[in-house]
Amino acid sequence: MHISGITSNGEMKVLNLEHEVIYLQTNGQGRMHVYTHEGEYRTAEKVEDWMSLTGRRGFLRVARGIIVNLSKIIAFDRVRRVVHIERLQQIHSLPITDHAMRLLNRRLSDLNTNPHPQPPRSI
Numbered sequence: 001m002h003i004s005g006i007t008s009n010g011e012m013k014v015l016n017l018e019h020e021v022i023y024l025q026t027n028g029q030g031r032m033h034v035y036t037h038e039g040e041y042r043t044a045e046k047v048e049d050w051m052s053l054t055g056r057r058g059f060l061r062v063a064r065g066i067i068v069n070l071s072k073i074i075a076f077d078r079v080r081r082v083v084h085i086e087r088l089q090q091i092h093s094l095p096i097t098d099h100a101m102r103l104l105n106r107r108l109s110d111l112n113t114n115p116h117p118q119p120p121r122s123i
Helices: 047-054 098-112
Strands: 001-007 012-016 021-026 029-035 041-045 057-062 066-069 073-077 082-087 092-094
Touching: 021 047, 021 082, 041 047, 047 057, 047 066, 057 092, 066 092, 066 098, 073 098
Parallel strands: none
Antiparallel strands: 001 012, 001 041, 021 029, 021 066, 029 041, 057 066, 073 082, 082 092
16 A cells, blocks of 8 residues: 655655555644655644554554554563664664553464464373
């Protein structure tokens, strides 16, 4: 799926949502900024609009105004309650709520489940 973003100098750019977008974050007034490896873009949509668009496309709302592409998370810290992403050759930490942490743990355990489990061993 492709989305449009506006650069800081007002140019329109078409972005591939699943492959290019690392995360989206509100600007404090409900409008979203889209972060990629190439730059930052503004959009006209609000966080609620993005939630309905990204919810089934591998994204997770990790905090009130932050939606992260799950494929771009490189680590997460349960103690500090942050997810780590790489952007512009730097590691960035984004906050994650308890609810989002549970969802992330569930998704990760689903990914790590062995599709061909061994029968239980006799003790």
